[in-house]
Amino acid sequence: AQSVTQLDSHVSVSEGTPVLLRCNYSSSYSPSLFWYVQHPNKGLQLLLKYTSAATLVKGINGFEAEFKKSETSFHLTKPSAHMSDAAEYFCVVKGTGGFKTIFGAGTRLFVKA
Amino acid sequence: ETGVTQTPRHLVMGMTNKKSLKCEQHLGHNAMYWYKQSAKKPLELMFVYNFKEQTENNSVPSRFSPECPNSSHLFLHLHTLQPEDSALYLCASSQPTAGRTEAFFGQGTRLTVV
Numbered sequence: 001a002q003s004v005t006q007l008d009s010h011v012s013v014s015e016g017t018p019v020l021l022r023c024n025y026s027s028s029y030s031p032s033l034f035w036y037v038q039h040p041n042k043g044l045q046l047l048l049k050y051t052s053a054a055t056l057v058k059g060i061n062g063f064e065a066e067f068k069k070s071e072t073s074f075h076l077t078k079p080s081a082h083m084s085d086a087a088e089y090f091c092v093v094k095g096t097g098g099f100k101t102i103f104g105a106g107t108r109l110f111v112k113a
Numbered sequence: 114e115t116g117v118t119q120t121p122r123h124l125v126m127g128m129t130n131k132k133s134l135k136c137e138q139h140l141g142h143n144a145m146y147w148y149k150q151s152a153k154k155p156l157e158l159m160f161v162y163n164f165k166e167q168t169e170n171n172s173v174p175s176r177f178s179p180e181c182p183n184s185s186h187l188f189l190h191l192h193t194l195q196p197e198d199s200a201l202y203l204c205a206s207s208q209p210t211a212g213r214t215e216a217f218f219g220q221g222t223r224l225t226v227v
Contacts, residue, residue, distance in 0.1 A: 043221050044205075045115065
């Protein structure tokens, strides 16, 4: 069985400070993991993905995530937040055994000036 | 621009109307999906099509009727909807291989049922 938990429903940071969005997963198989971003009234855009290559994955817009199997985590980070990063972020797990894709509940990121 | 286009972007319809949402992709993908995104709820997968065949229907009410005439196009036909069906409807596509491929999403259709 697979599941994904985003540990914070919302996170607030000041512009220029680091961002940490937390995601834990559960999967019976070696999973693929993704982070998507959704700006208001827009579709979901892929930020980055982990597919069993390097455990530190770099994505677009300065975001990166580290796959930690021992902690079953895939947290999303960015060294310095920008106002344009304010959006909702979804952690997604996908098993290798089929088409099942599980979305987390989302974390809304607020960026203060 | 993700390569997945949804029309219309916004739709307001009465409960007795019939309307259709359209999704189009030219990414060469063979899997297409409909998702429903309601306020304060997780994203809900509605339907999955692989090579034009429906492979998943997550207990969606029959007032939602999907159609996939070819691998590039996906429709969602709507009739006698309820106000609680108001939501953002997202279409996505991917390669149908199990595992390590990501989905590409359209911008969504914001549906309001009055």
